[in-house]
Amino acid sequence: MTRVQSMLRGREVSYEFDVSHPLLRRIVSRAPRRFLRAVDEVTFDVARGTTLSLVGESGCGKSSVARLAVGLYRPKSGEIRFDGQDLSAARAQPALRRRMNMIFQDPYASLNPRWRVRDIVAEPIRTFRLVPEGAALRARVDMLLAQVGLASRDGERYPHEFSGGQRQRISIARALSSEPAFLVCDEPTSALDVSVQAQVLNLMRDLQARLGLTYLFISHNLAVVRHMADRLGVMYLGRIVEIGAADIVLSAPRHPYTRLLLDAVPDLQGIGRARGPVGGEVPSPIAPPPGCAFHPRCPLANDRCRIEKPRLIHASGGASGGASGGASEGAGGVEVACHAVEEGRGGNR
Amino acid sequence: MARALDSDLLYSLFRSPVAIVSTIILLIQVLGAALAPWLAPHDPMDLASLSLLDSFRPPLGMADADWSNPLGTDNQGRDVLSAIMYGLRISLLVGVCAVGFAVAVGIGVGLLAGYAGGAIDAVLMRIADIQLTFPSILTALLVDGVIGAALPRTMHDRLQIIVIIFAIGISLWPSLARTVRGSTLVERNKDYVLAARVIGVPAWRIMATHVLPNVIGPVLVIGTLGLGLAIGAEATLSFLGVGLPPTQPSLGTLIRFGNDFLFSGQWWVTIFPGAALVLLVLAINLLGDWLRDALNPRLR
Amino acid sequence: MTLLRVQDLTVEIPTRRGVLRALDRISFDIGPGEIIGVVGESGAGKSLTGAAIIGLLAPPGRIAGGSVALGTDRLDTMPPERLRRIRGRRIGMIFQDPLTTLNPLYTVGRQLTETLQTHLGLSDTEARKRAVAWLAEVGIPAPAQRIEAYPHEFSGGMRQRVVIALALCAEPELVIADEPTTALDVSIQAQIIGLLKRLSRDRGTAVMLITHDMGVIAETADRVAVMYAGRIVEVGPVADVIGRPVHPYTDGLMASIPPLTHRMDRLRQIDGAMPRLDAIPSGCAFHPRCRFAMERCRRERPDLMPIGATSAACWLVQT
Numbered sequence: 001m002t003r004v005q006s007m008l009r010g011r012e013v014s015y016e017f018d019v020s021h022p023l024l025r026r027i028v029s030r031a032p033r034r035f036l037r038a039v040d041e042v043t044f045d046v047a048r049g050t051t052l053s054l055v056g057e058s059g060c061g062k063s064s065v066a067r068l069a070v071g072l073y074r075p076k077s078g079e080i081r082f083d084g085q086d087l088s089a090a091r092a093q094p095a096l097r098r099r100m101n102m103i104f105q106d107p108y109a110s111l112n113p114r115w116r117v118r119d120i121v122a123e124p125i126r127t128f129r130l131v132p133e134g135a136a137l138r139a140r141v142d143m144l145l146a147q148v149g150l151a152s153r154d155g156e157r158y159p160h161e162f163s164g165g166q167r168q169r170i171s172i173a174r175a176l177s178s179e180p181a182f183l184v185c186d187e188p189t190s191a192l193d194v195s196v197q198a199q200v201l202n203l204m205r206d207l208q209a210r211l212g213l214t215y216l217f218i219s220h221n222l223a224v225v226r227h228m229a230d231r232l233g234v235m236y237l238g239r240i241v242e243i244g245a246a247d248i249v250l251s252a253p254r255h256p257y258t259r260l261l262l263d264a265v266p267d268l269q270g271i272g273r274a275r276g277p278v279g280g281e282v283p284s285p286i287a288p289p290p291g292c293a294f295h296p297r298c299p300l301a302n303d304r305c306r307i308e309k310p311r312l313i314h315a316s317g318g319a320s321g322g323a324s325g326g327a328s329e330g331a332g333g334v335e336v337a338c339h340a341v342e343e344g345r346g347g348n349r
Numbered sequence: 350m351a352r353a354l355d356s357d358l359l360y361s362l363f364r365s366p367v368a369i370v371s372t373i374i375l376l377i378q379v380l381g382a383a384l385a386p387w388l389a390p391h392d393p394m395d396l397a398s399l400s401l402l403d404s405f406r407p408p409l410g411m412a413d414a415d416w417s418n419p420l421g422t423d424n425q426g427r428d429v430l431s432a433i434m435y436g437l438r439i440s441l442l443v444g445v446c447a448v449g450f451a452v453a454v455g456i457g458v459g460l461l462a463g464y465a466g467g468a469i470d471a472v473l474m475r476i477a478d479i480q481l482t483f484p485s486i487l488t489a490l491l492v493d494g495v496i497g498a499a500l501p502r503t504m505h506d507r508l509q510i511i512v513i514i515f516a517i518g519i520s521l522w523p524s525l526a527r528t529v530r531g532s533t534l535v536e537r538n539k540d541y542v543l544a545a546r547v548i549g550v551p552a553w554r555i556m557a558t559h560v561l562p563n564v565i566g567p568v569l570v571i572g573t574l575g576l577g578l579a580i581g582a583e584a585t586l587s588f589l590g591v592g593l594p595p596t597q598p599s600l601g602t603l604i605r606f607g608n609d610f611l612f613s614g615q616w617w618v619t620i621f622p623g624a625a626l627v628l629l630v631l632a633i634n635l636l637g638d639w640l641r642d643a644l645n646p647r648l649r
Numbered sequence: 650m651t652l653l654r655v656q657d658l659t660v661e662i663p664t665r666r667g668v669l670r671a672l673d674r675i676s677f678d679i680g681p682g683e684i685i686g687v688v689g690e691s692g693a694g695k696s697l698t699g700a701a702i703i704g705l706l707a708p709p710g711r712i713a714g715g716s717v718a719l720g721t722d723r724l725d726t727m728p729p730e731r732l733r734r735i736r737g738r739r740i741g742m743i744f745q746d747p748l749t750t751l752n753p754l755y756t757v758g759r760q761l762t763e764t765l766q767t768h769l770g771l772s773d774t775e776a777r778k779r780a781v782a783w784l785a786e787v788g789i790p791a792p793a794q795r796i797e798a799y800p801h802e803f804s805g806g807m808r809q810r811v812v813i814a815l816a817l818c819a820e821p822e823l824v825i826a827d828e829p830t831t832a833l834d835v836s837i838q839a840q841i842i843g844l845l846k847r848l849s850r851d852r853g854t855a856v857m858l859i860t861h862d863m864g865v866i867a868e869t870a871d872r873v874a875v876m877y878a879g880r881i882v883e884v885g886p887v888a889d890v891i892g893r894p895v896h897p898y899t900d901g902l903m904a905s906i907p908p909l910t911h912r913m914d915r916l917r918q919i920d921g922a923m924p925r926l927d928a929i930p931s932g933c934a935f936h937p938r939c940r941f942a943m944e945r946c947r948r949e950r951p952d953l954m955p956i957g958a959t960s961a962a963c964w965l966v967q968t
Binding site: 070071072091094097098100101102104105106109110111112113114115120123124127128171174178 | 541545547
Binding site: 057058163164165166193194195196197198199201202205220222223224226227246247250251260261262263264265266267268269270271272273281282 | 891905
């Protein structure tokens with residue numbers, strides 16, 4: 001990470017939701033406050049011009065990380081740096097705040113149903129006063145619409161007149177209108193049909209190549225992530241269990257959970273495949289298992305896993321087991337948080 | 350969206366006979382009230398034109414009736430029909446202003462409570478809850494009494510109408526605030542609000558330009574039904590004698606005047622204003638019901 | 650011998666802008682014990698097909714033509730009372746959202762025993778024993794205790810297992826499953842489709858699996874029907890339809906799915922979008938987006954024509 005510039009950097013970031021009972025009830029029943037640790041000491045780096053993807057199932061905290069990355073949430077502990085500066089400080093300055101934006105999952109809730117498309121796309125431009133009102137603004141909006149494959153007259157219409165895929169394009173146009181360098185994409189294609197998804201993913205990659213964008217791409221769909229990501233982090237119950245170059249993580253997964261995930265994806269090539277019984281569900285994030293959160297479902301769990309929370313350590317890119325110590329991340333290397341891998345018990349599948 | 354809504358609304362309006370009839374009745378009454386100075390056959394407030402000889406003329410259909418007083422006259426010779434038209438003016442004016450006031454306060458409080466959450470929400474909603482425990486008439490009486498005692502006698506009559514509007518409005522805002530707060534709670538977690546927050550749009554601007562247009566739908570329904578309540582409340586207050594001064598008689602005042610003559614045979618003096626009031630509130634309520642069903646996305 | 654035969658089924662929805670044809674002459678068969686996938690994108694009409702078969706079309710939608718036959722019984726013309734008894738007894742339903750299928754006010758056991766007693770006429774004790782056995786069958790741990798639990802006390806995956814038990818406990822001949830795994834996590838999804846497949850094989854229950862997820866179909870179904878704009882464009886054995894698609898839409902659909910094994914430069918995309926019901930093109934509904942479109946495609950709508958083991962509604966078959 002010394003040579004390549006980091007767009008967004010998180011170090012030991014944690015975030016909690018307060019899920020305590022209401023005040024009166026707590027006083028009466030003398031119950032302590034309860035917290036849901038949505039993000040647990042997460043560390044990541046997004047290099048400029050690349051895509052880091054975070055993948056995981058429900059309750060893994062990826063959506064919370066998305067909101068932390070764009071400043072909607074404040075981390076409880078740890079720090080996030082945007083282009084070298086502390087994120088909260090950066091967001092306080094309009095000139096820096098406009099360099100980041102977000103695309104959301106639900107095409108039906110991410111556009112204000114009472115606003116015209118033209119005004120929706122122009123809002124960031126107006127907020128940051130980038131272009132004066134009138135002809136210049138109209139021209140800019142038209143250009144943005146054209147960039148995502150929509151017509152100028154589409155600006156006069158309302159969101160409900162468009163399909164899901166078109167609405168995501170409008171969302172993308174809106175996100176790009178302040179000329180950001182960094183986009184957080186929270187499951188942008190999960191609500192879309194497969195053929196529409198292909199259009200949107202192609203568009204996003206084209207824009208990245210053309211405008212030099214940096215993406216933090218959140219998804220639960222491993223195939224989509226394979227298509228979009230340069231680097232990939234797998235999350236489970238608020239922790240990153242494996243992170244590294246996407247093709248290495250996807251082709252030679254080390255962590256047992258990553259292997260379980262890859263195995264579970266229903267595959268077009270798996271016609272007539274017999275599924276063995278796979279155990280367990282993701283436990284509730286309010287009371288995660290002690291030690292390694294995955295141990296109840298892990299075939300390699302031992303006593304150490306039940307007590308000690310594993311830290312991310314560098315694992316060599318090869319398929320055989322063994323790991324070297326130290327917390328530094330080599331470019332192209334993979335970090336895994338697993339005692340089995342550290343102890344060389346990982347082995348091949 | 351607004352345009353689509355309008356044409357869909359009109360379409361369902363014409364499909365519902367109840368809505369059509371209610372609208373017609375309401376239109377007749379509103380027009381009659383608004384154009385009273387020009388349409389009314391007599392001016393009931395013009396003392397010079399009154400003649401005791403005309404007093405207690407019965408309505409059409411009975412003996413001694415006359416076309417110049419189709420609904421009869423009262424004990425001082427005032428034409429009942431004209432009195433009703435002018436009375437409707439007052440009733441509608443008070444009702445609309447009271448609801449307007451309640452809507453303004455209700456939306457403001459509801460938006461603030463729903464968007465800000467936390468302590469602000471708790472405090473505002475407790476105020477609303479406390480207010481809701483008082484029956485609306487009682488609230489209006491209290492407000493009226495307090496302000497009436499505070500104001501000097503001379504200003505009393507002139508300001509009374511404002512005081513009544515204020516008193517009724519106060520009793521109506523909590524339910525509006527509750528509804529707006531509920532809708533605001535739903536909208537503020539939607540992604541389009543988050544999108545505005547990401548780029549740093551200030552909270553007041555988000556509330557006014559993003560949230561408000563989306564929560565105003567139910568306000569229309571509650572406002573319409575609230576209009577019926579406000580008119581009824583004003584009529585009740587006037588009937589009890591604590592509402593508007595006799596110099597500006599509303600329908601409620603008219604009913605009260607005519608009540609004395611009900612059992613002595615001159616029933617028309619109280620019954621016709623009463624019927625006008627009932628028709629008005631009924632038409633408003635039916636229209637409000639239809640509006641609620643028409644705007645309900647799940648029934649469409 | 651066919652279990653379910655759907656022939657030229659047409660569903661229309663009257664709206665104030667005119668009558669919309671949501672399903673336009675759908676025809677397919679389901680054999681006993683067969684798992685058939687019905688796949689398509691949003692608006693293709695796959696959920697509507699399931700609803701029409703079982704008589705749960707939401708008004709003002711109505712069946713405007715064709716027939717649905719379960720064995721020798723005509724379902725589309727059956728009086729509602731008889732149809733209601735067939736629902737549950739001979740045809741089971743699994744919907745996407747277990748929270749709406751299960752009544753939150755009754756325990757899971759009560760809902761199971763109620764179904765068992767209504768359709769199989771079992772006694773109280775028999776029904777209860779059977780219910781516990783079913784919970785165990787679908788993989789609910791500690792079934793004898795969990796039978797007293799309410800739906801909200803289960804996790805999403807567990808709830809869907811209960812729904813499967815509910816659908817299968819009356820021992821129907823056919824189960825219609827409408828997006829049964831879409832709301833679930835990937836690892837749970839894998840468990841559920843494994844369960845469904847095993848139960849179907851063990852009991853010889855046919856399954857009509859409605860979904861937009863081709864991967865799920867690939868692993869679970871024997872045959873698959875691909876729907877587009879209210880029509881079936883291709884139907885055939887899963888390996889053929891996925892591996893050697895005939896219809897250009899099916900081909901485009903398969904190519905637009907990102908592969909798990911390697912990163913492509915660009916996903917093949919089908920330009921445009923599925924037409925809305927009030928703007929369905931003449932002739933073949935896919936022709937405006939089809940790179941092989943001929944003059945004939947614009948004029949005449951192709952019916953399903955056999956080519957090998959598959960059938961495709963495309964004039965290319967004849968060339």
